[in-house]
Amino acid sequence: MFVYYAVAVVAVLIIYYFIFAEDRSKEPPGPRPWPIIGNLLDIANASSDLTQTFGNLSEKYGEIFSIKVGMKRTVVLTSKEAMFTVIQHEAAMGRDRSGLFADRSFNKNLGIATGEGEIWEKSRVWMFKKLREYGFGKSMEMEHHIKDACEALFSQIDKDSKEHGVVETNHIFNAHIMTIMWQMMFGPLSSKDFADLTRISASSDDFVNSGVTGMGIINAFPFLRHICPRLLKYNVPMDFFNTCNDIAKKLFNEAKSRMKDLDVPTSLTESFVQNCKSDGDIIFNCENFQIMFQDLILGSTDTTSSYLESVVLYLILFPDIQEKIYQEILDVAPDNRFIEFSDRKKMIYTQAFLLESHRNGRTLPNFVPRRALYDFYYKKYIIKKDTMIMVDTRLYYEDKETWTDPEVFRPERFINENNEIFNASGIINFSVGKRNCPGELYANVTSFLFLTSLLQRYKISVPQGQPKPPMALSAGFALKPYPYQASFTRRV
Numbered sequence: 001m002f003v004y005y006a007v008a009v010v011a012v013l014i015i016y017y018f019i020f021a022e023d024r025s026k027e028p029p030g031p032r033p034w035p036i037i038g039n040l041l042d043i044a045n046a047s048s049d050l051t052q053t054f055g056n057l058s059e060k061y062g063e064i065f066s067i068k069v070g071m072k073r074t075v076v077l078t079s080k081e082a083m084f085t086v087i088q089h090e091a092a093m094g095r096d097r098s099g100l101f102a103d104r105s106f107n108k109n110l111g112i113a114t115g116e117g118e119i120w121e122k123s124r125v126w127m128f129k130k131l132r133e134y135g136f137g138k139s140m141e142m143e144h145h146i147k148d149a150c151e152a153l154f155s156q157i158d159k160d161s162k163e164h165g166v167v168e169t170n171h172i173f174n175a176h177i178m179t180i181m182w183q184m185m186f187g188p189l190s191s192k193d194f195a196d197l198t199r200i201s202a203s204s205d206d207f208v209n210s211g212v213t214g215m216g217i218i219n220a221f222p223f224l225r226h227i228c229p230r231l232l233k234y235n236v237p238m239d240f241f242n243t244c245n246d247i248a249k250k251l252f253n254e255a256k257s258r259m260k261d262l263d264v265p266t267s268l269t270e271s272f273v274q275n276c277k278s279d280g281d282i283i284f285n286c287e288n289f290q291i292m293f294q295d296l297i298l299g300s301t302d303t304t305s306s307y308l309e310s311v312v313l314y315l316i317l318f319p320d321i322q323e324k325i326y327q328e329i330l331d332v333a334p335d336n337r338f339i340e341f342s343d344r345k346k347m348i349y350t351q352a353f354l355l356e357s358h359r360n361g362r363t364l365p366n367f368v369p370r371r372a373l374y375d376f377y378y379k380k381y382i383i384k385k386d387t388m389i390m391v392d393t394r395l396y397y398e399d400k401e402t403w404t405d406p407e408v409f410r411p412e413r414f415i416n417e418n419n420e421i422f423n424a425s426g427i428i429n430f431s432v433g434k435r436n437c438p439g440e441l442y443a444n445v446t447s448f449l450f451l452t453s454l455l456q457r458y459k460i461s462v463p464q465g466q467p468k469p470p471m472a473l474s475a476g477f478a479l480k481p482y483p484y485q486a487s488f489t490r491r492v
């Protein structure tokens with residue numbers, strides 16, 4: 001009996017596949033999707049590596065192609081022209097708000113990273129304007145927090161070096177980087193804050209370590225998270241989101257009770273609370289605050305930390321390059337003073353190294369998926385309402401016409417004959433347009449200061465007797481090196 005049912009189901013699927021499949025002739029080309037599973041077989045067959053898969057499909061179908069990820073109609077953009085044109089289109093300002101994305105925000109349109117329309121726009125503008133008042137981007141104030149974070153990192157490196165002779169670099173930056181955003185949101189760190197930071201940091205590490213397979217399946221088939229949550233490790237990201245939400249709610253309520261006795265807010269959170277005047281306000285309410293807190297903590301921490309892990313990897317893989325940066329540091333600060341962000345103008349090679357690290361590290365190669373808010377066209381192709389829009393930056397960064405020798409790690413490609421930085425705009429890791437990454441400056445200041453203060457203090461190398469770690473990167477929430485160890489030898 002079972003065999004008859006199975007044959008009948010297969011027959012229906014084949015009839016659907018060849019006869020009833022919808023007309024997609026005006027959409028970007030791509031492999032024909034199967035009912036229910038879409039193109040998951042093409043994706044799985046092509047390669048286990050998503051960016052490789054997208055590259056293979058792009059070779060066959062061009063700079064823009066269609067796939068169905070489960071039931072979700074998706075277009076993938078692989079050329080700079082396609083990315084820049086589509087991503088900046090007003091119709092492409094939506095986000096995927098199904099499955100995990102919906103669950104993380106109480107099934108509501110909230111926050112910056114997954115919010116849409118008025119809520120997104122107003123939340124983003126308010127948050128980043130206010131952050132600037134509390135130090136964000138203002139060189140000296142933010143540098144002060146970064147300097148403290150570097151000191152804490154050095155203590156950890158010294159301790160690990162003393163105890164083990166080497167340092168495990170996996171996640172070494174995360175907790176320290178989190179403290180920078182924390183202080184801009186809540187003010188100076190207290191001992192209570194350290195307990196919260198440790199909780200968030202631990203659950204964020206679990207989230208990032210849990211891998212992307214389960215989340216990819218949930219993304220393709222959101223209903224499966226209710227059927228087999230444990231198998232798909234659905235609890236791991238949800239633990240992280242719930243931990244963030246609990247802590248944000250607690251801090252919101254604490255600020256609320258403080259504001260009863262205060263006229264002038266002393267932190268961003270108090271400022272937010274002061275604006276919460278009416279219950280129905282769509283921006284100034286506790287739930288929107290909780291989601292914005294998640295956006296900032298997750299948005300600023302894992303990205304910048306993964307990028308810095310790549311930076312340290314390139315330093316140990318290319319000791320000559322490390323030495324050149326160190327010489328530049330000595331030229332600018334022979335007395336070993338703390339290097340400031342304004343010093344970067346005199347540190348052309350260091351800047352070029354950081355750009356080349358972005359080109360190789362890519363960090364968020366698929367950006368954050370967008371959703372088409374209405375039908376629109378790219379060249380002759382229609383991108384229909386509710387289509388997911390993804391990018392893949394690898395082909396662009398490996399394009400020989402653009403980069404001549406993309407396979408070589410060569411900071412000099414960003415320096416012109418007048419010893420000035422050249423083609424910095426070739427780095428597109430922070431995306432473009434009005435929904436680009438609002439944390440670009442923060443990431444650049446943080447990575448510049450972490451790099452220079454690390455090299456002022458240590459010579460970093462592959463531990464003696466160990467093979468060089470691979471340059472290939474591992475995919476997770478962000479792209480980062482496979483775990484590796486490094487020796488940190490004190491210079492001063």
Ligand code: HEM
Binds near residue numbers: 304367436438440
């Ligand atoms: C190396 C570090 C970073 C990289 C490579 C990176 C990259 C990105 C990318 C590609 C997007 C998606 C933009 C789009 O949809 O077009 C994004 C969004 C976002 N990033 Fe970053 N980011 C980094 C650091 C940061 C930092 C430090 C912060 C916070 C200060 C931050 C906060 C955000 C937020 C809130 C969004 C959502 C923006 C929106 O939807 O309007 N990011 N980031």
